[in-house]
Amino acid sequence: xxxxxxxxxxxxxxxxxxxxxxxxxxxxxxxxxxxxxxxxxxxxxxxxxxxxxxxxxxxxxxxxxxxxxxxxxxxxxxxxxxxxxxxxxxxxxxxxxxxxxxxxxxxxxxxxxxxxxxxxxxxxxxxxxxxxxxxxxxxxxxxxxxxxxxxxxxxxxxxxxxxxxxxxxxxxxxxxxxxxxxxxxxxxxxxxxxxxxxxxxxxxxxxxxxxxxxxxxxxxxxxxxxxxxxxxxxxxxxxxxxxxxxxxxxxxxxxxxxxxxxxxxxxxxxxxxxxxxxxxxxxxxxxxxxxxxxxxxxxxxxxxxxxxxxxxxxxxxxxxxxxxxxxxxxxxxxxxxxxxxxxxxxxxxxxxxxxxxxxxxxxxxx
Numbered sequence: 001x002x003x004x005x006x007x008x009x010x011x012x013x014x015x016x017x018x019x020x021x022x023x024x025x026x027x028x029x030x031x032x033x034x035x036x037x038x039x040x041x042x043x044x045x046x047x048x049x050x051x052x053x054x055x056x057x058x059x060x061x062x063x064x065x066x067x068x069x070x071x072x073x074x075x076x077x078x079x080x081x082x083x084x085x086x087x088x089x090x091x092x093x094x095x096x097x098x099x100x101x102x103x104x105x106x107x108x109x110x111x112x113x114x115x116x117x118x119x120x121x122x123x124x125x126x127x128x129x130x131x132x133x134x135x136x137x138x139x140x141x142x143x144x145x146x147x148x149x150x151x152x153x154x155x156x157x158x159x160x161x162x163x164x165x166x167x168x169x170x171x172x173x174x175x176x177x178x179x180x181x182x183x184x185x186x187x188x189x190x191x192x193x194x195x196x197x198x199x200x201x202x203x204x205x206x207x208x209x210x211x212x213x214x215x216x217x218x219x220x221x222x223x224x225x226x227x228x229x230x231x232x233x234x235x236x237x238x239x240x241x242x243x244x245x246x247x248x249x250x251x252x253x254x255x256x257x258x259x260x261x262x263x264x265x266x267x268x269x270x271x272x273x274x275x276x277x278x279x280x281x282x283x284x285x286x287x288x289x290x291x292x293x294x295x296x297x298x299x300x301x302x303x304x305x306x307x308x309x310x311x312x313x314x315x316x317x318x319x320x321x322x323x324x325x326x327x328x329x330x331x332x333x334x335x336x337x338x339x340x341x342x343x344x345x346x347x348x349x350x351x352x353x354x355x356x357x358x359x360x361x362x363x364x365x366x
Contacts, residue, residue, distance in 0.1 A: 006115065008026050009114045016052070017053065020080065029117050033118065034092050039364075041363050042360060044143065049351075050273070051081050056275070057070060063076060083112075088109060090106055105127070107126045112344070114341070124316065135335065136330060144323075147271070148318050150187050151167055154269060156169070157169060171194055174229075178222075178245055178247045180205065187271070188212070189322055190322060201218070201219045211333050214333045238265075244269060247269065252277065259281070259285075260286050269297050270294055270296050342366060344363045
């Protein structure tokens with residue numbers, strides 16, 4: 001019953017390579033809160049598999065927020081890792097906060113849990129529009145804004161504090177999106193919505209290239225993309241290559257290829273999460289001779305000139321606008337696996353052991 005205590009299950013990692021269901025009891029919602037039942041939760045493979053494999057930096061170091069440094073030898077996360085995930089859609093079953101009603105479907109972030117009690121004063125809760133497939137809500141609160149923030153970095157590079165609209169910085173410009181995963185394809189869709197003149201999605205995987213083409217994009221491998229940018233995109237004053245490359249592939253050799261594809265004084269906007277070294281990226285070559293730039297664009301760091309005007313909620317609203325236009329394509333081609341929540345641990349074991357082709361994986365509550 002909505003007003004009683006209940007047991008919550010949480011998908012986490014007991015030890016390296018061993019996903020596990022943890023549990024705890026939760027009391028009723030209080031005044032100003034809303035109690036939620038999980039509908040869908042999306043797997044952020046690039047982040048969550050680092051915990052499953054034991055390569056996440058938080059397992060080996062402590063992030064000191066005041067200094068902005070990782071302190072080695074002082075891990076801030078330990079096994080078991082009880083909570084993972086940040087791509088949830090849930091239904092309100094007990095609304096005790098103004099503006100919410102029982103039955104509302106919300107996009108939010110609370111981890112791979114069967115339920116959650118949220119406080120609208122602290123949690124990002126966005127109502128899903130009537131008629132939109134609720135499974136698309138997994139992208140709204142975090143994943144879509146991650147990609148949108150990459151585009152926003154190009155906007156701020158062009159317009160400073162006066163960004164007129166998301167995507168204005170790529171309007172009329174050709175762009176490369178390096179990596180055909182979820183973040184990369186969302187970057188490509190935001191660039192399309194912003195009016196980019198040409199968009200090429202770059203990935204070595206034929207499986208992901210095929211999905212990109214089905215989404216309406218040009219797709220090619222890494223070597224071909226460098227040659228294409230240097231051949232097809234040239235400007236009398238700006239030189240040959242792309243002005244912006246949105247890098248979402250967490251490999252240092254891919255970062256190096258991104259740099260090679262830029263025109264002189266072009267910029268890699270980097271959204272990738274690297275866990276290893278950077279042996280493949282050589283900064284004494286094109287980076288040095290062409291005066292290139294690398295900008296890290298992460299969801300908790302909006303471009304400084306526009307941080308007062310653009311926050312995660314605004315980027316989430318932009319994601320809803322994108323889903324209204326592109327939702328059918330996303331549901332048909334990008335969500336490659338919908339797995340019952342109860343089967344999640346076994347599925348993750350197979351995912352790591354067998355590494356099948358996938359794009360976006362969603363766990364569906366029973």
